[in-house]
Amino acid sequence: MNMLVIEGGTVITMDGARRVERADVLVEDGQIAAVGSMTMPIGTPTLQAHGCLVLPGLIQAHTHVCQTLCRGAADDLHLLEWLRERVWPYEASLDERAMRACARLAAAELLLGGTTTILDMGTVHETDTLFDTLGRTGLRATAGKAMMDAGDGVPARMREETRRSLDESDALSARWDGTFAGRMHYAYAPRFVLSCTDGLLREVGARVRGSARVHTHASEQQAEIALVRKERGADNIAYFAALGIGGPRATLAHCVHATPEERRLLAREGTNVTHCPSSNLKLGSGIAPIPEMLAEGIHVALGADGAPCNNNLDAFVELRLAALLHKPRVGPAGMTALQALELATLGGARALGLEAELGSIEPGKRADLIVIDPGAPHVAPSPDPVSTVVYAAQSRDVRHVLVDGRLLVRDGQLTELSGLERGEVVATARAEAARLRAKS
Secondary structure: OOEEEEEEEEEEOOOOOOOEEEEEEEEEOOEEEEEEOOOOOOOOOEEEOOOOEEEEOEEEEEEOHHHHHHOOOOOOOOHHHHHHHHHHHHHHOOOHHHHHHHHHHHHHHHHHOOEEEEEEEOOOOOHHHHHHHHHHHOOEEEEEOEEOOOOOOOOHHHOOOHHHHHHHHHHHHHHHOOHHHHOEEEOEEEOOHHHOOHHHHHHHHHHHHHOOOEEEEEOOOHHHHHHHHHHHOOOHHHHHHHOOOOOOOEEEEEOOOOOHHHHHHHHHHOOEEEEOHHHHHHOOOOOOOHHHHHHOOOEEEEOOEOHHHOOOOOHHHHHHHHHHOOHHHHOOOOOOHHHHHHHHHHHHHHHOOOOOOOOOOOOOOEOOEEEEOOOOOOOOOOOOHHHHHHHHOOHHHEEEEEEOOEEEEEOOEEOHHHOOOHHHHHHHHHHHHHHHHHHO
16 A cells, blocks of 8 residues: 655645644545544655645546647737747647657646646647646646538648547547556547538537537627527537537536626526636636636636746636736735635546546545645735635645656656656757648
8 A cells, every 4th residue: 555644734625614624634545534633653654844834635526638849839819829839830830759758848847836637628639748748747637639621711630520620539548547556537629610611510419418518619709699690590508508518517618798697597507617718818808707707606616728938837826816816906805815716626627527436635635635735925925825825826836746656756856757858848849849830
């Protein structure tokens, strides 16, 4: 039996009572076995957390790992021109080498920043490489190939035949779901309404009505919404729902401009929404009414989106923004620190269908844990742990990261278990990005 005690930290449990207490956390065979004061046999491995904060690994429920090499190359554009002029041509140029570099760079950034789980949308190709690379890093991920069989400005290499897109997605799901000791899962990923035919979306909806998960974009920008209304005669979320794309197994990124009726639909069906504050600001999309959504019973998670529209994958930036962004409109208590932290833990777990396994520190859940050192000047004196995490802490304050009880970051450095060496990962990413620029 593999055992580890995280000793002496202040544990932000995120359990039903939202307890915060000084406690040890016992990890056995990848699970949380106990939380509390404990005496262990001499020789039991320990990870010191005295003076530190211990909390569930952060979960980002909307990322684009494949876009990481496009960081800084698609700034200051509206969504549709951003896609057509920069992001889609970049994705069309990706090959196996570049995808592996993307995934390793993203995984290094995510793990060092305390993100232990992601819901990711790949591109049309190289999805096997995406799964294989992420799985080897130790990160937990639910991902899927982007499905695109329609749309203006879609490069030829990315425009699929409908049947092939569905067949390939089915095969990828069968091949990768549940692999890497259960850390990898599949989600069907039709990109958004404008890149998918009605027939493709109906077929995805039929799979969701079975047992599949789906991850897509909806109601991000007004120009997109206007085109959807013109082409499909309905708003994004309502159109998706009519085709079966909704409910607890569906996660819709953004939903910035959901209509009141669509918000009622989201709440009624239990559809998950991912709030992406940095991306929505940088692309000029708007500010999703998250406090209202939460009050209406809508399930909300948090995500950084992709490196070209953020430009980082830092969950702490998103936490702070999620808590601050809505206060001028709804008041200082309209979005509390605890609510923001719930989005990045329990909300993310629910969006991936993993709420029984992740999102809180409780016996029986997976040992996806992070330890934060609040000793830096920008964090001290830290009387309120939750406030410290949301309003003051930064990704550089992450000391240790465990996924399934495996220590992937120790003392702020990637371990051998991650298979990632920081200098090599960055150097390779720079070389591959240069190669892609020359190629495209």
